[in-house]
Amino acid sequence: MGENALAAEVRSGTGKGVARRLRAQGRIPAVLYGRAKQARPITVSARDLQLLFQKSSAGINTLIDLQLEGGEDVVIVKELQREPVGGSYVHADFYTVDLTQKIAVSVPLHFVGKAPGVEAGGILDHPLRDIELRCLPRAIPESIEVDVSGLEIGQSVHVREIQLPEEVEVISDPELAVASVVAPKAEEEPVVEEAIEDEEAAAAEGEEAAPAAPEGEKSAEESS
Numbered sequence: 206m207g208e209n210a211l212a213a214e215v216r217s218g219t220g221k222g223v224a225r226r227l228r229a230q231g232r233i234p235a236v237l238y239g240r241a242k243q244a245r246p247i248t249v250s251a252r253d254l255q256l257l258f259q260k261s262s263a264g265i266n267t268l269i270d271l272q273l274e275g276g277e278d279v280v281i282v283k284e285l286q287r288e289p290v291g292g293s294y295v296h297a298d299f300y301t302v303d304l305t306q307k308i309a310v311s312v313p314l315h316f317v318g319k320a321p322g323v324e325a326g327g328i329l330d331h332p333l334r335d336i337e338l339r340c341l342p343r344a345i346p347e348s349i350e351v352d353v354s355g356l357e358i359g360q361s362v363h364v365r366e367i368q369l370p371e372e373v374e375v376i377s378d379p380e381l382a383v384a385s386v387v388a389p390k391a392e393e394e395p396v397v398e399e400a401i402e403d404e405e406a407a408a409a410e411g412e413e414a415a416p417a418a419p420e421g422e423k424s425a426e427e428s429s
Contacts, residue, residue: 209257209261209267209268209269209270210269210270210271210272210277211249211250211253211254211257211269211270211271211272212249212250212253212272212273213235213237213247213248213249213271213272213273213299214247214248214249214273215245215246215247215248215273215274216234216235216246216247216248217246219234219246224295224296227248228251228295231250231251231252232248232249232250232251233248233249233251233254233294233295233296233297234246234247234248234296235247235248235249235296235297235298235299236297236298236299237271237273237278237280237299237301238298238299238300238301239278239300239301239302240301240303242301247273247299249297251293251294254294254297255294257269262347263345263347264313264347265282265285266281266310266311266312266345266347267281267282268280268281268302268342268343268345269281269282269299271299278299278301279301279302279304279342280299280300280301280302281299281300281302281308281310281342282297282298282299282300283298283299283300284296284297284298285297285298302342303342304341304342304343305341306341307339307340307341307374308339308340308341308342309337309338309339309376310337310338310339310340310345311335311336311337311338312335312336312338312345312346312347312348312349313334313335313348313349314331314333314334314335314336314348314349314350314351314383315348315349315350315351316329316331316351316353316384317350317351317352317353317354318352318353318354318355319353319354320353320354320355320356320357320386321354321355321356321357322356322357322358322359322360322386323356323386325357325358326358326388326389327357327358327386327387327388327389328386328387328388328389329353329356329384329385329386330384330385330386330387331351331383331384331385332382332383332385333364333377333381333382333383333384336349336364336367336375336377336383337375337376337377338369338373338374338375338376338377339373339374339375339376340370340372340373340374341372344370344372344373346370346373349367349369350368351367351383351384353384353386356384356385356386357386358386358387358388359386359387359388360385360386361382361383361384361385361386362382362383362384362385363379363380363381363382363383364377364378364379364380364381364383365379365380366383367383
């Protein structure tokens with residue numbers, strides 16, 4: 206098998222019970238599908254899939270030589286489900302690719318440079334961590350570099366400004382902000398002294414509004 210080869214087996218059963226038994230054996234349920242292929246339930250080793258991703262610089266966009274029933278398909282993982290607490294793999298969708306046809310992929314963004322706005326006290330905000338692209342399977346970039354070294358406070362880099370490799374098309378909205386330098390939030394002034402002054406003013410008003418004793422009546426101090 207090749208460097209990015211992964212052995213798979215046909216899965217005869219479906220449902221939660223089958224999935225639990227597979228995971229107890231160190232395997233996960235998966236689905237293999239493609240443009241001209243009917244979806245097939247399969248199973249792969251969770252550990253082998255994890256090791257394959259760890260040794261590949263392309264991560265989840267790694268092209269995999271999937272070995273199944275004596276044949277081989279070049280696939281890419283379209284969806285990978287993880288256990289919410291431990292992060293272990295629980296299900297995978299493998300898509301059979303045609304090496305001569307472009308496919309849509311999500312590629313991570315890599316931010317480089319030191320923004321002058323950050324040095325002036327601003328905060329670098331990058332709402333996008335990935336960008337949607339379309340390209341040939343063999344031309345999938347490992348990451349897309351975003352230079353933020355020219356950003357002042359209040360400025361942004363948008364999708365349309367990102368330099369892409371040749372033969373790579375962007376799918377994401379060109380007007381989306383990829384990175385921005387925003388001004389830090391102003392700290393709220395303490396209101397303790399103001400509250401004390403308000404209380405004192407309210408007490409003074411209460412004293413002024415106190416009714417006087419009627420004529421003919423003596424106060425407790427005068428009676429004593």
